[in-house]
Amino acid sequence: MGGRHSSLKSTGKIRSKRNVLKRFERIDILTKTGRWKAGDKVLGIPKTKAIE
Incomplete structure (x- = not known):
């Protein structure tokens, strides 16, 4: 494992x-939804729904 x-x-x-x-x-x-782009902070990113 x-x-x-x-x-x-x-x-x-x-x-x-x-x-x-x-x-x-x-x-x-x-x-993919355009709500984040390269260079944005990775801490404090918005919540997202899980894709099935």
Whole structure:
């Protein structure tokens, strides 16, 4: 598993929708919607809805 906790196993399972996104995932969504651009601060970025 490479250092992951046993409760984080997800291989072979259907990925369920996560409520909390990583910062880079939020930035990707904000970039696609035009609400964030390169050079903006990464701290204090707006909340985003999780994409299914």
